[in-house]
Amino acid sequence: MVMMADRAASVLHIPPLPAWRAPTEILADSLPLLDPPSRITVTDAAERHLRVPIAGDWRSFDRQVAPYTVEPADVTQSRRFKAVCFVGPSQSGKTQMLMTVAAHAITSAPDPVQVIHMTKTDADAWVEEKLNPAIRNSPEIHERLGRGRDDDTFSRKRFRGMRLAIGYPVANQLSSRSQRLVLMTDYDHMKQILGPKDAPEGSPYGMARQRIRTFMSRGCVLLESTPAxxxxxxxxxxxxxxxxxxxxxxxxxxxxxxxxxxxxxxxxxxxxxxxxxxxxxxxxxxxxxxxxxxxxxxxxxxxxxxxxxxxxxxxxxxxxxxxxxxxxxxxxxxxxxxxxxxxxxxxxxxxxxxxxxxxxxxxxxxxxxxxxxxxxxxxxxxxxxxxxxxxxxxxxxxxxxxxxxxxxxxxxxxAALTTTQLREAAVTLPRGVAPGWTRFLTVSVDVQGNRFEVLVMAWGLQGERIVIERFAISQPPDHAPRAKNEDGRYRLLDPGRYGEDADALLDLASRAWPVEGQPWALTPAALVIDFNGPPGWSDKAEAFWRARRRDGQGHLWFLSIGRGGFHQRDRVWHEAPERGSRGRKARGIKLLNMAVDRLKDSVLAALGRMERGMGAQHLPDWLETEALAELLAEERGLKGYTKKQGVTRNETLDLSVQALALAEHKGLNRMNPEAPPDWAVLGPQNVHAVATEEKRRADPPPEPPRAVPAQINFLKRR
Incomplete structure (x- = not known):
């Protein structure tokens, strides 16, 4: 319909009016709202009205599929209980139980109901993937859904005589609203305290109980979750x-x-x-x-x-x-x-x-x-x-x-581990010498403001390992800026300011550590340097690694970065870091990401295994008491490890974590003892094995091959 307005050239577009309905039709449509709630259980209503997906088909709800959900669902209508709590495993049908309770409210006891999910994203996904298909495939429920523009949204469904709100655990979602039922899914994975930190308003469960008070004995909170x-x-x-x-x-x-x-x-x-x-x-x-x-x-x-x-x-x-x-x-x-x-x-x-x-x-x-x-x-x-x-x-x-x-x-x-226990279990081994069972070596480097802390670990099969060297590098190389003052004395390292100071680490890749009782020594199979450090170090570390790659040693050197928390996706993963606000990956460089709290669990458990065997971490008897204390410098909390009160140094623990992460990335847990890779072979055939100085002096160099006349070579080629 088009109408001319008072002003010239002005046209109003008015949408067509809805179809005419007699007052008796409107009254007949509204009368069912005056009916009292049906005296029917939640499960009976679900079997009568709700359809659920089974093997790609939509069929009537069947209580015998998950019979243990029948009583908890039905009890939500009891006037004796204000809450129903269901602790159950995944794949048990407990989320479907919330759907049956909501279906009962839609079809048999119309009253406001609110469903609370872990996050807004999870709430939207549930509506799109579970709720909307169930409504469309359940004719009697779909017939009660409103036809207005705002009756069918991601945050609200308006049915005849009731509303179904879908939210997530924030204070304003659980405030100033009256609900007869509040249904909470995956409760343990929600934020447990709502409101600002300086003025918390309470737990989601406590706030949900406040929302049902208006409905007195008919109100109920239903929450389900796996424990966490x-x-x-x-x-x-x-x-x-x-x-x-x-x-x-x-x-x-x-x-x-x-x-x-x-x-x-x-x-x-x-x-x-x-x-x-x-x-x-x-x-x-x-x-x-x-x-x-x-x-x-x-x-x-x-x-x-x-x-x-x-x-x-x-x-x-x-x-x-x-x-x-x-x-x-x-x-x-x-x-x-x-x-x-x-x-x-x-x-x-x-x-x-x-x-x-x-x-x-x-x-x-x-x-x-x-x-x-x-x-x-x-x-x-x-x-x-x-x-x-x-x-x-x-x-x-x-x-x-x-x-x-x-x-x-x-x-x-x-009782927790103590330095005394570690000292008593220490192994007698010469400093800088690897035990005879060593398969490969790793070198880990922790970056401090004025030094590099270094740890060399010897590895055997099934994760058994021992520290064979622990030292600090505190002087810059000769070619670094201002390496010496006028008196010829070296300054302390300043890796955050001078990129050339990182060259003090170069000889670590070629340094060989002898194997006890054997005529060969081993050079490192890999080296890892902390990407974090003093201000300015990260850029210097990246430049150092790129230089090593140009020299053909990119496969030996790694840069590591720690990721806190016990719920990281993996223990160790190697990928390019994100750069910039758009999350783009850096080109040409990858970081060795470490789930440090999970790896610290492993390191401390390995230290607790005093005898030889799978996964044990041994310590030599020459290791200083300060280094032993650094291994025990942190305590485990719910969210991760933190330094114990009064403790400042934990470098040996961090270095051990780096070593474990590097070994696992190399393939420690995937290694076949019967056919190890060439970098983990026991013996001089190891790709990183070199003859010791004594062996080189004892064995004279082989004679050079005799020259073959050119004519003979020509005849052989013909």
Whole structure:
């Protein structure tokens, strides 16, 4: 429709009016909003209205796929509990449980609902990949979705009589809004304290409980997550009065679980009829086999009669539990004659007095995780931890696969390493001499304001190594600017100011260290220099490396940079650094990136292995006490290693980390002992082996070959 305005040449474009509707039609469309909430459980509503993707097809929701989610979802409608807490592994259907609760609110009990994800990015991805397809493929839910422009967005869905808000954990998302239900997913991976640092407003869970107060007994907070916080009390043990309690942790969903009813999922044994919890620790397998082989033979054992169950029986046992032959049991208030706390159903009057219904599902009972995969992943991670002292992957298995809080074994040793212990375990070895089992050498360099700190490490098979030299370089080379004053005395190094000072490191690449009892010596297989240092050093370090590459030694020299935190993508990776605000990669240079906190775990674990063997780091008896103290200069925290109070020097620890990172990058963990690379061969055939001075004096040089007459050469060619 086009209309002429008062002013000349002015035209107004008015969109067409909507189709005419009779008042009776509008009234008929609105009357259902006056209906009281349907008396139907969350699971019944989901089976009636919700469609879920199964093998590429959309089918009706089936409670028997993940039967352990039925009770937690249904309890969100109880007026007895203000919160429902579900601790479970990945691949268990716990996120789908939030969808069923939201579907019930849309179709059966219209009221405002809010879903909180870890971040805005995760919230948008969930809407695009999970929520929108579910709405489109569930006809009765899609029919209730509003048709207005703002009714279907990434942050809000307006349905008939209710709104579904999608947010993330920031203070303004959990403030000044009334919600009947707040659904929180991956709680342990959210920011745990909201608001500014100088005036924190509280945890996401605490703020969510404030949002449901308007709805009184009908309001509820549902939160689910895998655990992600470490155990804080290594002496804790479950007792007769707290059989379902999880270990105390530093934060997150496990704390909320322990405040609640503490429910665990049980199976009924087909042989003896007794109930038992399907737990990873009840899986029987031969841990001496390869991880995949061990996983393939895993079976669940009934602790009462010893009956064994294969993985194929898990579906049947879960469904029997849903039918009453097992299921969720919570801690009660009664104490039996044997001193054990009674376990009861959620509707038992003797249930533990709390307004939080809490559930903990072990990974062994999860619907979408196989016992073979659980055991294989655990054995791989366990062996990696024992070999390298890196517990990152093992903690991931506990948190995400098993849904259990994790305690690093080194934290239960009772006493930390001391310099006295290191001194007592020191190996007698001449300074600057490599042991007879040495396969290759590494040289690591830490850059200080007035010196280079150097450590030479000798490496054997399977990560065994020993320090063979430790020294500092403090004088510049003769050709450096102002290397000597008028009295002929050298100044101290100043690598941040004078790039020529780095040339003091040049002879390290050609220096040879003798091998004990052998007529050969070894030059370094690789050298690594800290890219960080005093102001101005990084540019000088890059120029030094480029010069080495022009000399044909680019494969020997590396520049390293540390990356803090225990959750880096890898332990070691070699790539070009980003330059500029656009994240462009630098050309022609790569840095050896080190997950320093994970590598420090490995170094300290290696120092704790006093005997010879896989992954042990030995120290020589000539090493100074100050260097020993530098190895123990830092303490482990939740976010990484920090220097102990009053400690200033940690160079030997940093140098050991550089050496381990360099060895792993070279291929230490991938090495085949039967066919090692040429730089790791034991003997004079090693590409870095050279004859010692004594050997050269003992063996006269070979006679030069006799000249062959040109005529004979010509005849041979013909």
């Amino acid at each position: 916080f470490p155990v804080t009390d290594p002496e804790w043990r479950p007792g007769l009065l707290n059989p379902h309690e999880l270990p105390p942790v530093s934060g997150g969903i496990v704390r909320i679980y322990n405040e609640g009813t503490r429910g665990r999922w049980y199976w009924e044994c087909r042989n003896c009829g007794e109930l038992f919890e399907p737990h990873f620790t009840r899986l029987l397998y031969d841990d001496g086999l390869e991880p995949a082989e061990a996983g393939a033979q895993a079976q669940m054992e009934c602790p009462h009669c010893g009956e064994l169950y294969a993985h194929r029986h898990k579906v049947e046992l879960n469904r029997r539990a849903l039918a009453g032959q097992g299921g969720w049991l919570h801690e009660g208030t009664r104490i039996g004659e044997d001193g054990h706390r009674a376990l009861v159903r959620i509707d038992d009057p003797a249930l533990r007095a709390t307004d939080v219904a809490s559930y903990s599902l072990n990974g062994a009972a999860a619907a979408f995780a196989s016992w073979e995969g659980l055991v294989s992943a655990y054995e791989l991670a366990r062996r990696q931890a024992e070999t390298f002292g890196d517990y990152t992957e093992l903690s991931r298995v506990f948190f995400t696969d098993r849904a259990e809080p994790f305690l690093r074994p080194s934290e239960t040793d009772g």
